[in-house]
Amino acid sequence: MNSSAEKEPILSSFLYASVLSHDCLEQALGFVLANRLHNPTLLATQLVDIFNNVMMHDEGIKRSIRLDVQAFKDRDPACLSYSSALLYLKGYHSLQSYRVAHALWNQGRKVLALALQSRISEVFGVDIHPAAKIGEGILLDHGTGVVIGETAVIGDRVSLMQGVTLGGTGNEVGDRHPKVGAGALIGASATILGNIRIGEGAMIAAGSVVLKHIPSHSMVAGIPAKVIGYVDEQDPSLTMNHDASRDFLEQIALNSG
Numbered sequence: 001m002n003s004s005a006e007k008e009p010i011l012s013s014f015l016y017a018s019v020l021s022h023d024c025l026e027q028a029l030g031f032v033l034a035n036r037l038h039n040p041t042l043l044a045t046q047l048v049d050i051f052n053n054v055m056m057h058d059e060g061i062k063r064s065i066r067l068d069v070q071a072f073k074d075r076d077p078a079c080l081s082y083s084s085a086l087l088y089l090k091g092y093h094s095l096q097s098y099r100v101a102h103a104l105w106n107q108g109r110k111v112l113a114l115a116l117q118s119r120i121s122e123v124f125g126v127d128i129h130p131a132a133k134i135g136e137g138i139l140l141d142h143g144t145g146v147v148i149g150e151t152a153v154i155g156d157r158v159s160l161m162q163g164v165t166l167g168g169t170g171n172e173v174g175d176r177h178p179k180v181g182a183g184a185l186i187g188a189s190a191t192i193l194g195n196i197r198i199g200e201g202a203m204i205a206a207g208s209v210v211l212k213h214i215p216s217h218s219m220v221a222g223i224p225a226k227v228i229g230y231v232d233e234q235d236p237s238l239t240m241n242h243d244a245s246r247d248f249l250e251q252i253a254l255n256s257g
Contacts, residue, residue, distance in 0.1 A: 018087060026055040029065060029086060033097050037119045050112070054100045061099050067137040068095055075139045075159060075240050091143030094126035101130035132166075135182065139237070145189075151175045155182035155200065159237035163189035169211075181216060183235030203236045 018035075022028040030051030038044035055061050072085040072092055079085050085092045097120045105113040113130035121127040126140065128148040135156035140146055142162035148154070151174070152166040164186050168176040180186070180198045187206035192198065199216030208225040219229040233239050 015087075019083060025065065025086075026062065027052060029096060030055060032086060033093060033100075036093055037097065037116070037123055039119065042115065042119060050104075051100055054103045058103055061103060064099055064136045065096055068092060068139075071137045071139045071157070071159075075238065076141055089143075090124045090126070091140035094120050094124040094128065094143050094146075095134070095138060095140050097124075098126075098128040098130065098132075098134065101128075102132070102134075105130040132177070149177035151195070152177035153179045155180060155184070157183045157235050157237050158186070159184075159240060160186045161188035161190075161206065165191045165193075167191070167193050169194045178210075183237050185236040185240065201231060201233065201235055201237075203231050 018032050019028050022031060030048055033051055034044045034047035038047055055065070069082055069085050069092065072079045072089060073082055076089075079089060097116060101113040101116040101120070104110075104116070110130075117128065117130050125144045126146045128134070128146070129150040129152075131150045132148045132152045132154070134148070134154045135158065137157040138154065139159040141159065145163040146160060147165045147167060149167050154160075154166075158180055166178045166180070175195050178192045178194065178196050178198060180192075181200035181202065183201040184198050184203070186192070186198075186204045187208065189206055190204045190208045190210065192204065192210040194211060196210070196213050198204065198210070198214045199218065201217040202214050203219045204210060204214070204225065205219070205221035205228075207223070208221050209223045210220065210225040212224075214220055214225070215227065217231045217234075218227045219231055220226060221228050233241065
């Protein structure tokens with residue numbers, strides 16, 4: 001980080017204030033998020049206190065923010081370093097802001113949690129209900145347009161590309177959103193609707209509309225999505241191998257016809 005400041009003097013004060021002046025990751029992250037999310041209602045100083053109070057005293061969040069940044073570094077080739085995720089990647093920012101909102105929701109501070117959700121949506125273009133349950137080691141690649149509903153559950157080591165929706169099917173109440181198993185990989189603009197289960201290690205192709213339960217380690221594609229094969233990897237989310245090869249596209253065409 002010191003070398004980065006030396007290479008780009010114009011950013012030296014920003015890098016010092018955001019990272020170098022803090023004693024730990026939690027404090028640096030709280031500062032970065034507060035300065036991204038503040039507005040006339042939610043002041044930066046207030047947000048710093050909120051983020052620090054939650055992150056410094058919640059061992060689960062301490063672990064999650066580290067496993068998440070590792071996921072970004074390992075799976076996103078555009079993530080050049082851990083510090084670049086901390087400073088610049090809105091997928092990481094929106095996910096960690098959600099984690100704080102989720103903790104506030106569980107503490108009964110639902111109005112503040114919803115205010116944070118609204119602000120996260122405005123700033124990052126990512127809408128995650130604070131009651132949703134999201135595991136560790138998560139990648140929100142790009143983040144833009146991701147929507148995750150109130151009763152959605154996402155397991156550990158899941159990767160979601162931009163534009164993914166985990167939504168309901170109408171105005172029903174109660175448990176109404178998808179449950180995504182560990183290690184699943186969900187492609188760009190995939191839409192998954194209703195209280196259905198996406199099995200562990202499943203791969204959802206980009207643009208798919210999923211309306212039924214998906215078996216573990218299966219590959220699905222199309223509108224509506226159908227099983228077109230099975231995944232060799234235990235956790236396709238880790239390899240991010242979702243390239244649309246010729247054989248893959250031909251199989252989609254055959255199964256969608």
